[in-house]
Amino acid sequence: MMLESKEITKVFGKKTAVDKISLKLSPGFIYAMLGPNGSGKTTWMKMAAGLIKPTSGEMYYDGRPLDVASRKEIAYMSTEPYFYTWMTAGDVGKYYQDFFEDFSMEKYRSLLERMELTEDLKTKALSSGMMAKLKIAVTLARDARVIMLDEPLNGIDLLARDQIMKCIVEAVAPDRILLISSHLVEELETVADYAVFIKKSHLIEVRELEELRISEGISVADKYRQIYANMGGENE
Amino acid sequence: MSKLFKYEFRKSLFSKLIFIGVTAVMEIIYLIGVFGEYEKPLVLGAVGLFFTALAGIAFIGIESILILYRDLTTKQSYMLFMTPNNSYRILGSKALENAFSVLLSGIFFGGLAALDFWLLLKNNLELSDIINMITDMLHSIDPRLEIKPNVLAVLLLLLLCSWILRIVTGYLAVVLSCTLLSGKKASGIISFVIYIAISLLIGWVSDKIPGPKEVVPSLAFNSVIFLVWAILMYFVTAWIMDKKLSV
Amino acid sequence: MKYTNSAPIYLQVVDSIKEKIITGVLAPGDRLPSGRDLALEYTINPNTAARVYQTLEQEQICYTKRGLGTFVTEDPERIRVLREEMAENLLDAFLTGISRLGISREEAIQMIIKKEG
Numbered sequence: 003m004m005l006e007s008k009e010i011t012k013v014f015g016k017k018t019a020v021d022k023i024s025l026k027l028s029p030g031f032i033y034a035m036l037g038p039n040g041s042g043k044t045t046w047m048k049m050a051a052g053l054i055k056p057t058s059g060e061m062y063y064d065g066r067p068l069d070v071a072s073r074k075e076i077a078y079m080s081t082e083p084y085f086y087t088w089m090t091a092g093d094v095g096k097y098y099q100d101f102f103e104d105f106s107m108e109k110y111r112s113l114l115e116r117m118e119l120t121e122d123l124k125t126k127a128l129s130s131g132m133m134a135k136l137k138i139a140v141t142l143a144r145d146a147r148v149i150m151l152d153e154p155l156n157g158i159d160l161l162a163r164d165q166i167m168k169c170i171v172e173a174v175a176p177d178r179i180l181l182i183s184s185h186l187v188e189e190l191e192t193v194a195d196y197a198v199f200i201k202k203s204h205l206i207e208v209r210e211l212e213e214l215r216i217s218e219g220i221s222v223a224d225k226y227r228q229i230y231a232n233m234g235g236e237n238e
Numbered sequence: 239m240s241k242l243f244k245y246e247f248r249k250s251l252f253s254k255l256i257f258i259g260v261t262a263v264m265e266i267i268y269l270i271g272v273f274g275e276y277e278k279p280l281v282l283g284a285v286g287l288f289f290t291a292l293a294g295i296a297f298i299g300i301e302s303i304l305i306l307y308r309d310l311t312t313k314q315s316y317m318l319f320m321t322p323n324n325s326y327r328i329l330g331s332k333a334l335e336n337a338f339s340v341l342l343s344g345i346f347f348g349g350l351a352a353l354d355f356w357l358l359l360k361n362n363l364e365l366s367d368i369i370n371m372i373t374d375m376l377h378s379i380d381p382r383l384e385i386k387p388n389v390l391a392v393l394l395l396l397l398l399c400s401w402i403l404r405i406v407t408g409y410l411a412v413v414l415s416c417t418l419l420s421g422k423k424a425s426g427i428i429s430f431v432i433y434i435a436i437s438l439l440i441g442w443v444s445d446k447i448p449g450p451k452e453v454v455p456s457l458a459f460n461s462v463i464f465l466v467w468a469i470l471m472y473f474v475t476a477w478i479m480d481k482k483l484s485v
Numbered sequence: 486m487k488y489t490n491s492a493p494i495y496l497q498v499v500d501s502i503k504e505k506i507i508t509g510v511l512a513p514g515d516r517l518p519s520g521r522d523l524a525l526e527y528t529i530n531p532n533t534a535a536r537v538y539q540t541l542e543q544e545q546i547c548y549t550k551r552g553l554g555t556f557v558t559e560d561p562e563r564i565r566v567l568r569e570e571m572a573e574n575l576l577d578a579f580l581t582g583i584s585r586l587g588i589s590r591e592e593a594i595q596m597i598i599k600k601e602g
Contacts, residue, residue, distance in 0.1 A: 030532070031532070032530055164528070167528050168525050168528065171524050171525055171528060171529070171530065171531065172521070172525065174524075174530065174531045174532075191488070191494075192488060192494055192527070192528055192529045192530070192533075193528060193529060193530050194530065195530055195532055195533075211494070212493045212494060212495060212533065212536075215491065215492060215493040215494070216493050219491045220490065220491065221490035221491070223490065224490060
């Protein structure tokens with residue numbers, strides 16, 4: 003039940019967003035996809051979610067080319083809000099229940115409660131922090147084999163961050179791939195198994211976090227500084 | 239697919255309610271005219287109802303294309319394309335919902351018109367006056383047309399088929415423009431240009447196809463041609479969505 | 486918990502648990518949290534949590550009863566040795582640091598006494 007990209011490339015007009023990235027993710031682990039904004043993390047994830055069609059190369063799920071049926075087992079949470087404007091938090095849950103067999107309303111309700119949200123909240127009126135929490139709640143309420151969270155900590159205050167990291171840790175399962183992108187490297191430092199470094203649309207390397215500390219005596223944040231040090235203004 | 243259908247219906251619910259509201263207002267004005275025997279409200283109500291019906295049915299179709307455009311160019315696209323539904327189902331539910339809504343509106347407005355004529359007949363006018371009115375209206379479309387059940391039926395069929403074709407052409411134009419331009423700002427205008435081009439092309443090709451000469455068979459034949467085009471374009475559109483479109 | 490940047494996370498959690506055992510926060514024979522709960526408590530990866538228990542077991546500081554969980558050793562001798570080990574580690578770190586500053590052991594001892602007083 004691997005998720006794998008082979009030489010996957012996406013070109014938007016003149017800009018190559020993802021350049022021949024071959025990457026294999028295995029169940030049971032949390033992968034932190036790291037890199038400055040605009041380095042290609044989101045595009046890779048959207049290709050894995052089937053939202054963006056690659057220019058060349060291919061995405062494979064469970065050994066077969068990604069297709070519509072793969073979406074039954076792949077959950078993707080985008081950075082931007084995407085719910086219909088007429089929806090309440092409750093409607094969002096019903097929508098997921100209508101379309102995803104692996105969605106649990108019970109789990110959704112308990113996650114909403116932990117995020118201090120209620121079902122009657124109108125999505126239109128949510129602050130960016132509340133919206134971020136709602137997106138995480140509805141995505142993690144799916145018992146999906148692959149869960150991809152794109153910048154889950156964006157716009158979220160410190161206290162809510164702890165709660166969200168706990169939810170992510172709870173989502174770890176031997177038969178599940180978790181992929182989390184962030185430019186807040188330190189936040190993922192303790193929870194991720196592997197760091198996937200993406201720089202200027204290329205895959206630089208995949209490192210096991212503990213191994214990095216053992217062999218090189220450095221944290222993932224240190225490694226991040228090494229890799230992206232000379233990028234100047236593009237770095238956050 | 240019933241679930242997709244349900245959410246498609248929900249997306250256009252607001253504008254449908256507005257048209258129902260406007261219709262209700264016009265109907266009240268008309269009824270005041272009928273029962274109070276005032277000429278002005280009667281004419282105002284009748285004309286108002288006629289145009290509300292036309293605008294309503296036209297808007298339902300156009301809105302469906304606008305909704306597709308929004309579903310492809312905004313982040314709301316994820317709501318559809320995240321789900322395990324292929325493009326044939328996504329597009330099919332849109333087309334079916336629209337045909338259903340147009341048909342339902344047709345029945346609704348037709349029924350209302352029949353009721354209103356009947357009321358008028360009971361209270362004011364002679365039947366022959368009304369028949370003359372409708373005949374005049376039909377003659378303005380095509381002088382060969384007469385009020386016969388088979389002519390009316392085939393005319394309605396033609397209207398529905400040509401309308402469905404227009405909507406599906408709109409879908410194709412939007413999908414093509416979004417695929418080629420991947421959501422850039424001008425894609426709305428480009429969609430419109432593509433729409434005109436496809437419509438002209440279809441018209442040109444359709445004219446080359448020989449068909450029967452008599453009124454009823456020729457209208458029926460044209461309906462079938464329109465429907466074949468619509469189905470063809472539905473498959474082309476869904477194929478492009480499945481294989482090429484990035485949202 | 487705050488983690489330092491250089492040592493592996495699992496060793497830092499191992500040290501934290503050892504400290505709890507030495508200071509008596511965890512008594513001999515106490516049941517330790519499940520791997521998942523430990524992960525949540527320290528906000529670490531469950532795989533790291535499993536590695537923490539593996540290490541503690543290898544060092545015979547904990548033992549696992551099948552189906553019941555992981556428990557703190559009931560061997561007082563092991564805890565006494567553990568206390569010495571950790572003290573030694575701290576002392577080593579201290580001495581390395583102080584000698585790097587060019588301070589002699591005698592001077593350092595004087596400084597400690599003065600600080601205490």
